[in-house]
Amino acid sequence: MRYMLMITDDGAELASPAEIDAQPAFLSWLVDVEARGGRRAGTLLRPPDEAVTVRVRDGRVLRSDGPFAETKEWIAGVEVLECADLDDAIALAATHPEAGRFPIEIRPFWED
């Protein structure tokens, strides 16, 4: 079963992917992920001020700068994990190095 972990942040202390990859806490988290099922994808996202939102109205493409919703906390990265069940996904979200700072939302994949 796959779950997406949406990791939020407010951008005050944003680390780069290289910095995060070098964190011992993150490395040991990855070891735990592999032990429980495996990491299918994972990435950091550039902050929302670099976002572009596209809408199509009456066949016209409208572009606006910024995210579709202005929020204090935004999705800073995602992890796609293979887990036995929701309890495993919760355990991995709870031990993610960012978990102490901002909420992490877990979304199960839509599977048949």
Add this chain to the structure above:
Amino acid sequence: MGVTDAVDEAFRTEWGQVVATLIRVTGDWDLAEECASDAFASALATWPRDGVPRRPGAWLTTTARNRALDRLRRGAAESGRLRRLAPVLEDDSPPAEEDAVPDDRLRLMFTCCHPALPLEAQVALTLRTLAGLTTPEIARAFLVPEATMAQRLVRAKRKIRNARIPYRVPPAELLPERMAGVLGVLYLLFNEGYSTERRELATEAIRLARVLVSLLPSSEAGGLLALMLFQESRRATRTEHGDLVTLAEQDRTRWDRAMIDEGLAVLDEMFADPGPYQLQAAIAACHAMARHAEDTDWRRIADLYELVAELNPSPVVELNRAVAVAEVDGPAAGLALVDDLRAELPGYHLLAATRADLLRRLSRHQEAREAYEEALNQAPTDAERRFLARRLVELTTS
């Protein structure tokens, strides 16, 4: 006992087990409930003719399991699933096998009370699957439209399936936290059943707590069971013609001794490193054991409230402690503690009512009257307002 009574009795004691087992073997909550219902209907139809089976629970589980197999057979679209399930379902091993898996109801309890589900859904699901209340009954108990309750149950089951909430007793590292969740749901159920009209909720909460304590003994589960038994033992005397009767004024000969004895026995077996439910149960036990209100061990109650406050500091706990202190050291000592809490509990009618009572006992009648009036304005129920109004009249006429 007539056959219909036997089916009723089996429904109360076996429904949860039948559903829990069917969920384990089919993985399908709706199918499990439907087949359990069918099995009970079948019991009503055949037991009068064939007699009550020696082991009603095993009979019902086997019947429900066969029904599940029939249904899956008929559903051609589910043939793939049938192939996977058929071996478990067709396994018609002797009933002894059911005894080998005594924890299906525990699995069900922990799954119903999974923290990923909203609390109101946890409660509804527990009542539906473990206690066997129908959706309309649950809707009535919680004063919501039937469609709303049905939707709540559907959503909860969908989330269990789609998010893959595991059907199991949680592993040791998660158990304390998850046990607290289950106990919280049972106590919520019990408190919803505190009023006379919804007594069945309290009865079910006690029944489920007994199951929990017997399958997975833990000090806090025992504490909760004892607490509910002590509170329930006083049901007949708590009100008279809809009016509240205080603990001191209740007719203790009408308290349910069997419940009190059961509660004391459960509580007796524990008490190492007591948690909040055990402490509250121990306090309730002090009242339960006093044959007359004057015999109450208030010193012990005050000490127990101090322990409760250490675990969960709260002004409401302090207020209760103040009441006990007033009994031990006199109303002036109690009042001093209560007055310290006024800033922390603004608008709380029980604080005003407690002050009023202590002021009355200190013969400070004018202040007592003001406090009763304040409590009257804040009290949330008619019964409480009538009680306070009565006290106010007594004070004025004395």
